[in-house]
Amino acid sequence: MKKDLLIAYIALGVICVIWGTTYLALRVGVLHFPPFLFVILRQFIASTVLGSIMLTVGKAAWPSRENIFRQAIAGFFMITLGNGLVAWAEVLIPSGVAAIICSLMPVAVILINVAANREEKPTIPIALGVLIGLVGIVMIFGEHVQDFSKREYQAGIFLIFIAVISWAGGSVWLKKKNTEGNLFLNAALQMFFGGLWLVPCSLMFDNFKNLSWSGEAVISLAYLVVFGSIIAYGCYSYALRKLPMTILSLYAYVNPVVAVILGWLVLDEKLNVTIAVAIGITVAGIYVVNRGYYLSKIWKAQFTR
Numbered sequence: 521m522k523k524d525l526l527i528a529y530i531a532l533g534v535i536c537v538i539w540g541t542t543y544l545a546l547r548v549g550v551l552h553f554p555p556f557l558f559v560i561l562r563q564f565i566a567s568t569v570l571g572s573i574m575l576t577v578g579k580a581a582w583p584s585r586e587n588i589f590r591q592a593i594a595g596f597f598m599i600t601l602g603n604g605l606v607a608w609a610e611v612l613i614p615s616g617v618a619a620i621i622c623s624l625m626p627v628a629v630i631l632i633n634v635a636a637n638r639e640e641k642p643t644i645p646i647a648l649g650v651l652i653g654l655v656g657i658v659m660i661f662g663e664h665v666q667d668f669s670k671r672e673y674q675a676g677i678f679l680i681f682i683a684v685i686s687w688a689g690g691s692v693w694l695k696k697k698n699t700e701g702n703l704f705l706n707a708a709l710q711m712f713f714g715g716l717w718l719v720p721c722s723l724m725f726d727n728f729k730n731l732s733w734s735g736e737a738v739i740s741l742a743y744l745v746v747f748g749s750i751i752a753y754g755c756y757s758y759a760l761r762k763l764p765m766t767i768l769s770l771y772a773y774v775n776p777v778v779a780v781i782l783g784w785l786v787l788d789e790k791l792n793v794t795i796a797v798a799i800g801i802t803v804a805g806i807y808v809v810n811r812g813y814y815l816s817k818i819w820k821a822q823f824t825r
Contacts, residue, residue, distance in 0.1 A: 528762035531755035535771045538752040540619065540778025544786055545740040545748065546607055547615035552737035554726030555607040556718050562741060563599055563715030566749030571708035580702035583709065587701045590694075591709035597690030599714020604721065605683040612676035615787065616660075617667075619779035621680045623657045623802075625772035626650050626809075628688035629765050645812025646766055653773045653805025659798035660780065688769070695760055707757040711749055770809055773802050 549558050574580040583591070610618050627650060667673050759768050777799045 524762055528759045531759040532763065532768060532771060534755045535752050535759065536774035537778060538747050538755075539771060540775040541782060542744055542748040542752070543610070543615040543619045543622075543775070543779040544782045545743045547610045547618075547783075547787070548736050549740035549744065550607055550611050552730075552732045552734045553741075554722065554728055554730055555611050556604060556722035556726050557728070557731070558737075558741065559599075559604050559607045560715045560718050560722055562744050562749060563603070563711040563718075565741075566745045566753070567708045567710075567712035567715065569745070570750050570754065571705060571712070574702055574705040574708060578702065578704070580705045583701045583705065587706070588709060590697050591706050592713040594690050594694045594697075595710040595713030595715075596717050597686045598694070599711055600717040600721075601686035602683050602690065603714065604718050605679045605686075608725070609676040609679040609683070612672040612679075613667075614783060616776065616780040616783035617673075618676070618680055619776035620657055620660050621677060622684055623772045623776045624654075624681075625684050625688050626766070626769040627654060628684055629692060629769040632689055632692045633765060643812055646809050647812075649805050649808030649812055651805070652808055653770075653802050656798040656800070656802030656805060657773070657776065659801065660776065660795050662794075691760060691769075692765055695765055703757045703761055704754050707754050710757075711753065766809070770806050773806050777802060 546558075575582070606618060606622065630647065630650060756768075780795060780799070
């Protein structure tokens, strides 16, 4: 059990770093490619590779009809709405801003858990840590206030809010329902169906005149397939089964730190002293949440003796 927990935390660390870089890769990709089609290709390729490996080398059993249906639902909320809308939004707003808004995911998880999952109600330290982390995110967010008077920024923000709620709700639901089958094969099915549900969106909204098989587009697609989907989404599926959602959702606080720094280095996006201080506050919030969860486990063990 301790080994599984250690692996789960390592998986969480992988998610924190890799998904922080995917905002930049996605931003580069959608500048050369229609956003929905880009996500469709990413998910179809990743699901085919991961699913094939699990069914052959991993010798995973073919899932039941009920399990396939569950993965199709999860794929719609987490991939179609979660990834798809973020890709669309990144046509309109910088990658760092997208990551900052997505960092609201832990707050969405707590609100959903309070309403629907009484087993993981947050303690006062956990709630305090989330609020501290949120203060850091708001400070970063405040450095971009002048840009939000633009309509395209407003549209991008709205799309990502929907994506955040969909990803958080899908994750909480999946943690309850995704208890059978090979979790990596399940992840492949989620990616496949998530891409499949995006096909009508691509036909309706994508501008195929913007399609350019440039070197940057191909590299960003390859990176997102291998690292963003196969490795990181596989890690997320594992950690989702092993860790409480309150802890797992903390990756959304680390991602914008990585994304903002990369956006500054590669795309010349904004980074100053205020943002650096805000990053420190965000990390402090993450520590408080982890400490709060550790203390809650101790208190629970003492009171149940």
